[in-house]
Amino acid sequence: MSQSTISPKQDLETLANWGTACLTRVIAIDSQSDEESDDIPSSQGQRVLSDDLRRFFSELGYGAEQDDAANLIITIPSNLGADAACPPVALMVHMDTAQGTLAVPALEVLPGWDGSRVPYPENPRLTVTAERYPDVACFVGDDLLHGPGSFPIGLDDKLGMAELMTLARVLSENPEIAHGTLVLVFRPDEEIGRMAAVEGLADELARRGVRYGYTIDGLLPFEINVENFNAAYARAVIAETAPAAGDAAAGDAAADDSVEFVRLSVHGVNTHGATAKPEGHLNATMVAARALAALGARDDIAIVDMQSDPALECDAALVFAVRGADAEARERAASALREAFAAEIEPHAWKGAHLDSASVAAPAAGAGVGNGANAAARVIAHLQGLLREPGPTPLLPEESDGYEGYTNPFFVAREGGALVLEYRLRDFDPARLERRVAHVRALCERDGFAVESKNQYIDMGPKLAAYPELVRWAEQALQTISQPVLRRPIRGGTGVDPFLERDIPVANLGTGYFAPESEKEFTSRQNIARHALWLVHLVQVIAADPAETAKPASS
CATH class of the missing domain: 3.30.70.360 (Alpha-Beta Plaits)
Known part of the structure; x- marks a missing residue:
């Protein structure tokens, strides 16, 4: 890396407030997809969410477009200067949530969780503790955000969405943070595998010269995924x-x-x-x-x-x-x-x-x-x-x-x-x-x-093996913010095959939550802040590595 990265002026508590506000905003919109519909997007809720996201990014001063397949595309222009050799990078999330997910008008907040039983107000049967579920120990001490305990609230992928929204606000208020052109993408109907929307999006990103991408759709805090089922x-x-x-x-x-x-x-x-x-x-x-x-x-x-x-x-x-x-x-x-x-x-x-x-x-x-x-x-x-x-x-x-x-x-x-x-x-x-x-x-x-x-779908691992820089950049950004590196496979899929076919390698990054698509779902205020900070440093690491981003696309 040819230059060091810098942190935003705002402290983690401010980022936590911003991120929690973003998550609360999008979690209140029911955007579950409908497999019985032939439309794209398959549900009206995704249109409502897309319109709300347009307003959010417009208020930050960023332009928004929607393609024929209902992909919402936000462009954050490069601030590197005309001579910089850094092609656009895509950061992607999906707008739909899984069947059975319901919107909530507000999130339950459990300040300073000590690892004891999470009090889901509508489901006293649940016993979620750090002792029962050792993987959640990383959330002890944080302010938990969860739903009523009777249905999933859609942290897949609205948590990634909130972290991407927080990144955009940080860059808007910290123009000194160096980054190349960022293409933020909000995809419809990922949960029901509507590949028509992805095919058109892949063509559009290739037309825009996008050479790398990340989906912000992983589970564990700070995980990096380049393999899937x-x-x-x-x-x-x-x-x-x-x-x-x-x-x-x-x-x-x-x-x-x-x-x-x-x-x-x-x-x-x-x-x-x-x-x-x-x-x-x-x-x-x-x-x-x-x-x-x-x-x-x-x-x-x-x-x-x-x-x-x-x-x-x-x-x-x-x-x-x-x-x-x-x-x-x-x-x-x-x-x-x-x-x-x-x-x-x-x-x-x-x-x-x-x-x-x-x-x-x-x-x-x-x-x-x-x-x-x-x-x-x-x-x-x-x-x-x-x-x-x-x-x-x-x-x-x-x-x-x-x-x-x-x-x-x-x-x-x-x-x-x-x-x-x-x-x-x-x-x-x-x-x-x-x-x-x-x-x-x-x-x-x-x-x-x-x-x-x-x-x-097929494992993206064999194709992504040719692009180790995707992992290296994410790891360097983690080291900058003193977070552990976690490499693991996705026990699922991300629907990125059309991007790989167009020589746009796409890795997946964790968002940091517990119990995907379950009534037990939770994350924390501080987790959103830490992950947004990871993205802030990631875009700087990529911008500072022109030797990689300037490589010609494979034939």
Whole structure:
């Protein structure tokens, strides 16, 4: 580095105030994307957020543009002088949040957190402490910012957004801080993988001469990511079968005095796949498979229906037909059913997992009641088979960490007269991912399911290996502010393939929060300030390294 960097005039407390104000501003706008919409952006909330961001940057004196794919682009001009050999650098976040995320009008603030239980006002079941979750020790002493504890609040990626907004304000009020042209990008529909928006953006950045980029979308404080999962998706369709001889259809059973219907609402532990092991992910699909395996085959209990919660995919509602000659016999069967599920759930109660039970009317026609004679029973048998024959291991996301992959049967939905079981498959080793896909397909075909699969994204690591300067710059900026360097892979993806195809290498930087896409999400005021300061020094480090930024693009 040919020159030293300087810090802004403002102290960390001022930056914390600015950053908290930015986060509060954007977190109050519901911008979750909508996979059912064909529009880009897929939701009106993203348009509202984009308009608000335009106003924010306009007040700082920066121009804003929006391309045909709804990408909001802010340009902060270089202050290096006409002779400087520093091409534009892109800093990118996404505007949408995951399904199930809700806006909050204000953040809960816990000053000077001592590591004891975080008091989520709407979810006393949660026990989040530094002892239970050692990774959050870095937040002890900070002023925590969190939601009510009943739904995710969208720190992915609104925390990165707030840090980028804070960077822009710092540069606006500290013109002596040297930097090249910065292209700040706010992308729509990243969570639902709308690549059309990214393709157009990649073309636009290439046209503008952008040669490097960073997504500000990582999890842990100060992490640097240049590797990510290879990913695939599988979808199995399980048709309802005719009731076995002597069994009643659901509609007929409604009039049978010997049958009652019980709905179990299984509330699992919702986590991102990236943090499933340290946070103890628990999906209702696997709870059901294990509980019913422990219960064993019974003539008086039959699963009739199961459907995952679209807002919280770790939760599901399961309906059972309970038979008995009298009410007492039926209650004994229902009690045994509840106990089997409770045995699976209770060890996870401190993480918020719980079980609700209610008597319900017969399910819609088309769901069989006979043992093994309906789609829900076939799904359960399939999942139990997966547990017996897991294929490549680790099997489930809650068993997988670091460079390990997983196979995740994460969602069950009803479509007409059939159930659909969806799988996420992830691995850093492309060959192992292929084996995971082949194993799932083989199990589905053996069980008589119609199955299809597709690849989703690939590891950016091999291409980014040619650009070590992306890591070096980020590490130098961390050293300047006396923060530890953390290199780790992304246990997910960032959707940067179109940039790499246009010779624009893009690494990912951490934003610093806990429990992505979970009701437990939190960050801190001081964390936002520290990360904004990291970005302030990063743009200076890049500007001071003309030997790298002036290199010709690869052919």
